[in-house]
Amino acid sequence: MKIPQLADFRRIVVKVGSSLLVDARAGRLRESWLASLTADLAGFHRGKRDVLVVSSGAIALGRAVLKLPGGPLKLEDGQAAAAVGQIALARTWTEALSRHGIIAGQVLVTLGDTEERRRYLNARSTIDTLLQWRAIPVINENDTVATSEIRYGDNDRLAARVATMMSADLLVLLSDVDGLYDSPPDLNRSAKHIACVPRITPEIEAMAGAAGSELSRGGMQTKIEAGRIATNAGTHMVIASGGVEHPLRAIADGARCTWFLTGANPVTARKKWIAGTLEPKGTLTIDAGAVAALRRGKSLLPAGVVGIDGSFARGDAVVIRGPDGVEIGRGLIAYDMEDAQKIRGRSSSDIASIIGFAGRVEMVHRDDLVVTPQ
Secondary structure (H helix, E strand, C coil), rough: CCCCHHHHHCCEEEEECCHHHHHCCCCCCCHHHHHHHHHHEEEECCCCCEEEECCCCCHHHHHHCCCCCCCCCCHHHHHHHHHHHHHHHHHHHHHHCCCCCCCEEEEEEHHHHCHHHHHHHHHHHHHHHHHCCCCCCEECCCCCCCCCCCCCCCCCCCCCHHHHHCCCCCEEEECCCCCECCCCCCCCCCEEEEEECCCCCCHHHHHHHCCCCCCCCCHHHHHHHHHHHHHCCCCCEEEECCCCCCHHHHHHHHCCCEECCCCCCCHHHHHHHHHHCCCEEEEEEECCCHHHHHHHCCCCHHHHHEEEECCCCCCEEEEEECCCCCEEEECCCCHHHCCCHHHHHCHHHHHHHHEEECCCCCCEEHHHHECCCC
């Protein structure tokens, strides 16, 4: 299978680990390396691509500011260090990106923000708006409130969840290793580098070791898990060394790395999830004009809805039927049932006056809609 090029992708998520961002021995930011990375990011941004960053480093920077000793931290100590470090991390990315005329937007997420559909829609909408404004979202797990029971535990899987949530077509994991080997290279000098993984098999999983640096909670095992999440959702993934300056340019120039490929694409994978995996919680009946609009690829507006049945909350899946009762499609509803009932049949411009806030113009956005073939 042909290995893709970075220039092939339109929406890229780049994950940066703590050990790359922070010099553990000196306890400070690796400023020169960060400057080289943001120069790479700015190049993609100028090329009209959407760029998102998933950045570790809040706890590491907090430890440095607070001058905490090395070694594992208790949960509450880690959360407190993150509270200090998140301010430093946000300032760091803001200053680095501003040198290229790019605005940074900080987004703190927890597991529930990508697992629960209501919060998933909120997070997706916020990040999508930042991208429309041509900002670069800088995303991190909210370590100040996450607990040991619900936290991701590493930003590799967080990055994969973000990539799938945002329908990114590429996830780049910058690491302290240059990809996957058939056995841990630190234990086996003759370990063979794997340049391309067309599909994650049990044999591929067996190649992953459990190594991780002092500042990183992740290892190759979590990177393989991230690869499974990403590729199942139609997102390619690449693991590459972040130990060099201009790490993205290095990938583009053919540096050693490991590509995890997918045969799908993010849009079709997400549509399949909506159409075939989620249990519908309600039904919307629409008029003939709305049916025609959906067939042309438009979103479903409240004006076209003539009937609502079931009990659903914002983000739930609903079935959409035409006036003859035939299923037209399925999608994720943008309103709770009570508000949907109030605005059905009405103009989108009336939404704020009816329900008291300016909700989405669409009742079901076309990105959250799967139309049944005729």
